[in-house]
Amino acid sequence: MASPVNNVREWFAERFPLDDIKALAQKKKVPLHRYSYWYFLGGMTLFLFGVQVLTGALLLMYYRPGADEAFESVQFIMTQVQFGWLIRSVHSWSANLLVFMAFAHLFSVLFLKSYRKPRELTWVSGMLLLFLMLGFGFSGYLLPWNKVSYFATAVGTEIPAQIPIIGHPIMLFLRGGEDITGSTLTRLYGFHVAILPALATLLIGLHLALIQWFGMSVPPGVEQRWQAHPVEKKEIRFFPNFVLRELMAWYVALGLLGALAALFPWSLGVKADPFGSAPAGIKPEWYFLSMFQTLKLIPAKILGMDGEMLGILAFGLIGAAALLLPFLDRERPFNTRRWITGLACVFLGYMAIMTVYGWVAK
Amino acid sequence: MIKVHDSVTCRRGTVIIVAAWLICSGLIAFAQTKNSCLDCHSNLPEPLGVSVETYSQNIHAQKGLTCAACHGGDANSDDPETAMSRKSGWKGKIERKQIPELCASCHSDAQMMKKYNPSLRVDQFQQYKTSVHGIKWTKGDNKVAVCTDCHGVHDLRAPSDPRSKVHPINIATTCSRCHADAEYMKPYGIKTDQFANYEQSVHHDAMVVRGDLSAPTCTTCHGNHGATPPGVANVTNVCSNCHVFQAQLFQTSPHKDAFAAMGFPGCVTCHSNHAIKAPTDEMIGAGPKAVCMNCHTAGDAGSMQAEAMHTQLTNLASAIAASDELLSRAERQGMEVSQPKLQQTQARDALLKARVAVHAFRDSGLKQDTDAGLATTKLTYAAGQKAMQEWRFRRVGLGLSLVLIALTLVGLGFYIRSLEQK
Amino acid sequence: MSSAPDTGAAVRSAPANLPRRHFVNILLGTGLLASAASFLYPVLRYLVPPKLPDMGDDAVLAAHISELKPNTATTFRFGARPGLLVETAAGEYRAMSATCTHLGCTVQYRPDLREIWCPCHNGIYDLNGRNISGPPPRPLEAFEVQIRGGDIFVRRKQEA
Numbered sequence: 001m002a003s004p005v006n007n008v009r010e011w012f013a014e015r016f017p018l019d020d021i022k023a024l025a026q027k028k029k030v031p032l033h034r035y036s037y038w039y040f041l042g043g044m045t046l047f048l049f050g051v052q053v054l055t056g057a058l059l060l061m062y063y064r065p066g067a068d069e070a071f072e073s074v075q076f077i078m079t080q081v082q083f084g085w086l087i088r089s090v091h092s093w094s095a096n097l098l099v100f101m102a103f104a105h106l107f108s109v110l111f112l113k114s115y116r117k118p119r120e121l122t123w124v125s126g127m128l129l130l131f132l133m134l135g136f137g138f139s140g141y142l143l144p145w146n147k148v149s150y151f152a153t154a155v156g157t158e159i160p161a162q163i164p165i166i167g168h169p170i171m172l173f174l175r176g177g178e179d180i181t182g183s184t185l186t187r188l189y190g191f192h193v194a195i196l197p198a199l200a201t202l203l204i205g206l207h208l209a210l211i212q213w214f215g216m217s218v219p220p221g222v223e224q225r226w227q228a229h230p231v232e233k234k235e236i237r238f239f240p241n242f243v244l245r246e247l248m249a250w251y252v253a254l255g256l257l258g259a260l261a262a263l264f265p266w267s268l269g270v271k272a273d274p275f276g277s278a279p280a281g282i283k284p285e286w287y288f289l290s291m292f293q294t295l296k297l298i299p300a301k302i303l304g305m306d307g308e309m310l311g312i313l314a315f316g317l318i319g320a321a322a323l324l325l326p327f328l329d330r331e332r333p334f335n336t337r338r339w340i341t342g343l344a345c346v347f348l349g350y351m352a353i354m355t356v357y358g359w360v361a362k
Numbered sequence: 363m364i365k366v367h368d369s370v371t372c373r374r375g376t377v378i379i380v381a382a383w384l385i386c387s388g389l390i391a392f393a394q395t396k397n398s399c400l401d402c403h404s405n406l407p408e409p410l411g412v413s414v415e416t417y418s419q420n421i422h423a424q425k426g427l428t429c430a431a432c433h434g435g436d437a438n439s440d441d442p443e444t445a446m447s448r449k450s451g452w453k454g455k456i457e458r459k460q461i462p463e464l465c466a467s468c469h470s471d472a473q474m475m476k477k478y479n480p481s482l483r484v485d486q487f488q489q490y491k492t493s494v495h496g497i498k499w500t501k502g503d504n505k506v507a508v509c510t511d512c513h514g515v516h517d518l519r520a521p522s523d524p525r526s527k528v529h530p531i532n533i534a535t536t537c538s539r540c541h542a543d544a545e546y547m548k549p550y551g552i553k554t555d556q557f558a559n560y561e562q563s564v565h566h567d568a569m570v571v572r573g574d575l576s577a578p579t580c581t582t583c584h585g586n587h588g589a590t591p592p593g594v595a596n597v598t599n600v601c602s603n604c605h606v607f608q609a610q611l612f613q614t615s616p617h618k619d620a621f622a623a624m625g626f627p628g629c630v631t632c633h634s635n636h637a638i639k640a641p642t643d644e645m646i647g648a649g650p651k652a653v654c655m656n657c658h659t660a661g662d663a664g665s666m667q668a669e670a671m672h673t674q675l676t677n678l679a680s681a682i683a684a685s686d687e688l689l690s691r692a693e694r695q696g697m698e699v700s701q702p703k704l705q706q707t708q709a710r711d712a713l714l715k716a717r718v719a720v721h722a723f724r725d726s727g728l729k730q731d732t733d734a735g736l737a738t739t740k741l742t743y744a745a746g747q748k749a750m751q752e753w754r755f756r757r758v759g760l761g762l763s764l765v766l767i768a769l770t771l772v773g774l775g776f777y778i779r780s781l782e783q784k
Numbered sequence: 785m786s787s788a789p790d791t792g793a794a795v796r797s798a799p800a801n802l803p804r805r806h807f808v809n810i811l812l813g814t815g816l817l818a819s820a821a822s823f824l825y826p827v828l829r830y831l832v833p834p835k836l837p838d839m840g841d842d843a844v845l846a847a848h849i850s851e852l853k854p855n856t857a858t859t860f861r862f863g864a865r866p867g868l869l870v871e872t873a874a875g876e877y878r879a880m881s882a883t884c885t886h887l888g889c890t891v892q893y894r895p896d897l898r899e900i901w902c903p904c905h906n907g908i909y910d911l912n913g914r915n916i917s918g919p920p921p922r923p924l925e926a927f928e929v930q931i932r933g934g935d936i937f938v939r940r941k942q943e944a
Contacts, residue, residue, distance in 0.1 A: 255763070
């Protein structure tokens with residue numbers, strides 16, 4: 001190696017704990033077993049989040065929030081700005097892949113029981129991150145200010161309004177008024193580009209720090225076998241072996257995003273008209289479809305109670321249960337672990353069926 | 363078993379009530395016109411019956427007139443004998459013959475009409491007497507249309523009411539009730555296919571399908587109260603009320619004198635009268651659908667001119683179609699082409715203008731418009747090609763970056779393998 | 785690129801490990817650099833200010849005051865359709881849709897008539913866009929005119 005490089009490295013090492021970080025990275029190991037592939041999903045989600053941050057920052061250069069300008073500025077990005085169509089389409093596609101990956105990551109962690117002690121807080125922070133991602137999706141959907149997003153947001157903000165007492169204030173908080181107006185747009189814009197990213201950055205930092213601290217979880221079955229036969233235990237180094245593999249996955253994702261953006265550019269739609277009539281068959285983004293469809297199917301009254309209210313209550317309970325899942329998971333005195341797996345399977349199936357149903361239904 | 367005392371009180375009360383009723387009803391009769399006719403006639407079957415609802419929607423009733431205004435008699439009397447006595451001026455059923463004069467007794471009286479609608483004209487009866495209907499009526503023909511045949515009788519509504527028989531939407535149907543009835547029209551020896559023809563026309567389409575109430579219907583060309591067929595010499599004048607340009611150009615064209623010499627009725631010669639279908643570019647030229655060839659023979663000077671005009675029109679039309687096709691293809695691929703699509707309207711304008719310019723019947727008359735249109739389509743086509751080029755560029759760019767990604771993936775694979783073989 | 789598999793096969797059959805590692809390094813380095821360039825290129829192009837520096841808003845810039853004299857007019861692009869901006873003889877600005885309500889031709893201002901005229905079928909509108917003669921069935925949609933600085937902006941009339 002040329003000495004100038006070494007000089008710079010030395011200069012830097014004296015002022016920055018480079019060697020410590022290096023040592024930490026070299027120390028970190030990733031268990032190698034038949035389920036190891038699922039470890040990639042978290043990194044993939046992180047990567048897509050990075051893509052969102054980058055493309056989002058680029059979109060901010062030309063986007064203008066405001067009922068008079070939002071649609072026009074997105075149109076401007078799509079038509080006048082060089083490669084604007086690419087940046088916006090990548091942002092839209094990546095958002096969808098990100099939510100999908102986050103869900104995939106969640107269920108992989110759930111089925112591999114990676115949330116077990118001592119990783120309860122990792123799970124909780126991950127669940128909170130998922131909620132944030134859904135919030136990103138919801139708030140970002142309105143920003144192009146087109147007809148479909150306008151009415152989807154109107155419907156979406158109407159749902160929490162069903163909750164007694166606190167429902168209406170929640171709706172007012174989300175909409176910044178009684179109706180969807182320019183103030184809703186600036187409000188959701190604020191959430192989308194400032195509040196949610198700040199929270200997400202904090203939580204991602206926490207999530208990653210916890211993973212560093214406790215290392216990769218090994219599924220219970222594999223763990224037992226390894227304890228019985230320590231010879232079988234296999235690990236690879238995180239750096240560079242695992243990172244390089246992850247890099248391959250990221251490259252595939254990048255290629256996929258580019259292809260989706262170039263072959264299926266995200267359409268702009270028609271500008272929102274608050275006085276216009278809602279288009280028939282208004283639907284939210286696919287990741288809200290299962291909830292949306294459930295609320296549509298719920299009878300108006302169940303045992304004398306408002307059906308929609310019960311639906312929202314059920315979503316709240318499921319959300320809370322998911323958030324606190326590690327604390328519900330026990331082997332003694334009752335073995336709830338198997339129950340959790342079964343229920344998760346049922347829930348996953350239900351979500352898939354409802355999403356497809358919502359997609360197909362008129 | 364009422365006591366005497368009580369019955370006296372009772373009788374006294376009755377007297378008071380009756381007296382009060384008489385005074386009140388007298389006041390009511392004085393204050394407002396009564397229409398006792400409906401008390402009975404609303405319960406009678408047709409043709410004597412007039413329902414309260416029908417009557418209430420009658421424009422005359424809404425203006426405060428009663429049955430007596432036309433039928434005479436005393437609408438204040440509740441006694442049928444008195445109400446419908448010759449002494450009170452009761453006329454009973456109005457004879458068809460008498461209807462125009464009866465209506466005119468008010469509608470031709472400017473003083474009278476001012477009280478109700480000062481802007482309403484009062485010359486309908488004068489006009490009627492000049493119409494074919496009116497002339498025949500004067501001669502004692504009792505089958506021709508009189509006022510009520512078109513306007514209705516008891517259900518007479520203002521012409522602006524869409525339910526009126528003389529609302530623009532309904533006029534053609536109203537006329538057709540007689541004029542499409544072959545049996546009825548037999549004595550007059552005129553055709554009965556006008557309505558069927560009109561229904562195929564571009565004017566009917568504008569009126570009924572597009573809801574354009576200013577579109578022409580029977581009365582637009584024939585007049586309403588003075589209804590008469592426009593003479594051969596006048597057809598062009600009638601059409602030119604709306605189709606100003608075409609008429610002006612026609613006046614300068616060689617066809618003007620030629621048609622006059624041959625007794626051809628102007629516009630109608632090519633466009634027909636009632637079945638005025640949307641004109642196509644095939645109407646001009648020397649082709650099988652070309653109306654020119656009804657008079658011209660293939661190869662004569664006129665057919666050459668016609669063919670030249672046809673070529674100009676179809677060239678521009680196909681250029682527009684080609685640009686449209688290219689632009690919509692680009693749009694389907696997600697390219698933004700709203701600017702050239704907007705420009706296409708200019709080319710379409712030029713084509714419309716060129717189609718109007720045909721009416722000078724000189725191929726040089728179209729050149730300015732078709733050239734302008736072709737110049738525009740050249741630009742829009744180029745814009746479409748550019749968009750498609752950009753689309754191809756995106757594909758190539760995508761392909762290139764995918765190749766680079768694949769290359770990196772292969773490199774990474776090898777690198778990991780060599781790393782772990784160590 | 786077509787030579788890459790051949791070289792790879794040749795290297796694999798070679799007994800020495802070194803050239804092979806060398807090749808892998810070159811392949812990986814080129815791939816990483818080139819693909820990174822292919823990601824960066826669109827981003828850099830994206831950051832280049834576009835030719836049209838401003839996208840405007842709901843209000844469309846129809847003309848500059850200096851471009852119009854009294855009793856003249858100009859057309860401008862309003863969304864996907866043309867608009868007509870008239871400066872009347874009295875110096876007032878009027879804006880409306882330039883699409884004729886008859887068959888969709890583009891209307892124009894006639895200084896001689898002081899009216900708006902459709903050249904296709906001689907439809908005539910007054911300066912408020914009302915159809916007053918010829919075939920047009922409906923008035924032209926009138927727009928709102930705002931003057932900011934020297935620029936004349938036109939926007940759809942706001943619902944009250």
